[in-house]
Amino acid sequence: MTMGWKYAKPIKEKLMTLEEPGKALPFDADRGLVDEITAQCDIEALVESLKGKDEKVAGEALEAFGKELMKLTIELADGKYIDRTGEMVERVAKQTGVSFPHRFERYVELSILASRPTDRWNIAKATTKELVLQVSSCALNKAMAEAGLALPCKAMCLACFKVAADKTGDKLNMEMSKTLTKDGMCEFTFSLQS
Amino acid sequence: MCDWCEKYGDGYERWYFNPANYARRLYKIRKEETEASGAEANPQAAGGMAFVGRDFLEARERGDTAEVERIKQQIEGAMWLTHFGQVITLEEALKITDIMYPISLITCACRRSMEGLPDDENFTCMGMGAGMYKWERWPDTYRGGVHFLTPDEAKEVLTKLNKRGLVHSIYTFGTPYLAGLCNCDYPDCAAIRTAIDLEIKILWKGHYVAKIDPELCNGCASCVHRCQFRALSFVPNRNKAYIDQLQCFGCGLCATECDQEAITLVERASLPALANVW
Numbered sequence: 001m002t003m004g005w006k007y008a009k010p011i012k013e014k015l016m017t018l019e020e021p022g023k024a025l026p027f028d029a030d031r032g033l034v035d036e037i038t039a040q041c042d043i044e045a046l047v048e049s050l051k052g053k054d055e056k057v058a059g060e061a062l063e064a065f066g067k068e069l070m071k072l073t074i075e076l077a078d079g080k081y082i083d084r085t086g087e088m089v090e091r092v093a094k095q096t097g098v099s100f101p102h103r104f105e106r107y108v109e110l111s112i113l114a115s116r117p118t119d120r121w122n123i124a125k126a127t128t129k130e131l132v133l134q135v136s137s138c139a140l141n142k143a144m145a146e147a148g149l150a151l152p153c154k155a156m157c158l159a160c161f162k163v164a165a166d167k168t169g170d171k172l173n174m175e176m177s178k179t180l181t182k183d184g185m186c187e188f189t190f191s192l193q194s
Numbered sequence: 195m196c197d198w199c200e201k202y203g204d205g206y207e208r209w210y211f212n213p214a215n216y217a218r219r220l221y222k223i224r225k226e227e228t229e230a231s232g233a234e235a236n237p238q239a240a241g242g243m244a245f246v247g248r249d250f251l252e253a254r255e256r257g258d259t260a261e262v263e264r265i266k267q268q269i270e271g272a273m274w275l276t277h278f279g280q281v282i283t284l285e286e287a288l289k290i291t292d293i294m295y296p297i298s299l300i301t302c303a304c305r306r307s308m309e310g311l312p313d314d315e316n317f318t319c320m321g322m323g324a325g326m327y328k329w330e331r332w333p334d335t336y337r338g339g340v341h342f343l344t345p346d347e348a349k350e351v352l353t354k355l356n357k358r359g360l361v362h363s364i365y366t367f368g369t370p371y372l373a374g375l376c377n378c379d380y381p382d383c384a385a386i387r388t389a390i391d392l393e394i395k396i397l398w399k400g401h402y403v404a405k406i407d408p409e410l411c412n413g414c415a416s417c418v419h420r421c422q423f424r425a426l427s428f429v430p431n432r433n434k435a436y437i438d439q440l441q442c443f444g445c446g447l448c449a450t451e452c453d454q455e456a457i458t459l460v461e462r463a464s465l466p467a468l469a470n471v472w
Binding site for chain 2: 007008009010011014015016017018019021022025026027028029030031034083084085088089092095096097098101102105106109110113117121122123124125126127128130132
């Protein structure tokens with residue numbers, strides 16, 4: 001952008017213009033992504049497999065599940081089910097040099113939508129330094145409670161998010177400041193390391 | 195404190211400093227069927243004077259104050275839920291560039307319709323937040339294109355636009371989601387025009403009020419042309435500028451122009467007579 005004119009004037013090479021006006025573009029998450037991930041990363045089957053396991057073993061299983069979930073999400077979201085929002089997020093990051101929060105947020109959102117489509121969650125903060133995710137209803141937490149399991153399910157989420165951060169190259173501190181059982185919501189704060 | 199700070203401030207000094215009001219999800223699951231036009235409506239088509247119909251203008255014309263008030267309340271009620279703005283200062287605008295992302299320079303729909311400006315001379319508006327990644331969803335609004343900025347570039351643009359005399363204001367797109375940072379002037383800006391000419395509050399006054407120190411004012415009058423709200427005038431027999439504080443929207447354009455530093459911004463809340471004048 002140049003400031004030479006009386007207002008600001010976009011640089012031609014950086015100005016994004018409509019490529020195919022009138023063409024419908026897929027901005028939202030593809031239902032196929034949800035179907036494939038739900039089939040391959042089945043929350044109910046996971047909970048069933050955790051029954052009778054001690055906390056350490058269960059924690060490892062949850063972590064492995066989380067990693068696998070995010071790997072699959074990234075593979076499908078950047079390949080077979082690429083969407084226009086994702087393409088734009090990448091283009092903007094390339095142009096501005098600002099990767100965080102949305103390249104990371106994209107994978108996080110898609111992994112939740114695809115594996116637990118009925119969850120209720122919200123993005124409470126999205127700055128270039130910090131991202132806050134709040135989950136107020138979680139299918140995994142619910143299934144574990146119904147099965148009478150009191151296991152550290154945050155291992156699944158944190159392992160999942162770590163894979164996304166590795167993929168985007170964002171060096172993040174990840175904190176879980178609230179939990180569903182105590183606070184009525186899980187709150188994850190991701191902040192860029194300075 | 196304004197109503198919006200009370201409702202959506204969540205502990206922050208101003209509701210527009212609350213990062214939650216800029217944060218949104220990127221995704222929902224794609225629907226099988228075509229979505230109804232309301233939900234995906236052109237964001238700017240909902241703005242400006244779109245809610246003001248002929249019935250309001252005719253009621254004003256015939257002096258039917260009861261009907262004017264009724265329609266006005268109806269318009270304000272609808273707009274405060276969907277799309278309205280509040281004036282902010284340059285300092286506040288600069289601060290906002292650090293609490294949301296992405297930010298993009300776009301053409302101004304108001305100036306386009308008022309002035310018929312060609313797109314490449316009309317990049318004075320800013321779109322904010324996750325919705326901007328989907329700008330192609332509204333081809334008419336963004337037909338001039340979109341130029342994504344870094345926070346530092348956005349600060350540079352805002353400073354330049356302020357120097358050129360444009361008022362900064364933030365806008366909701368489904369209150370309290372803030373997604374527009376407009377930089378405009380009277381009469382181009384539909385919101386300023388609606389607020390000033392029709393007295394419909396779709397643009398709220400800012401949290402500050404300008405104040406002149408007559409001792410420091412040298413009567414140069416360079417501030418007068420900066421005011422877009424008819425609040426500033428020049429008093430020849432006193433050789434001083436004068437601010438009608440009831441009319442002042444607190445944008446601070448007069449203060450940034452004054453070489454003598456004779457104009458300062460004071461908190462609206464600190465002035466009992468103006469504390470609730472929005």
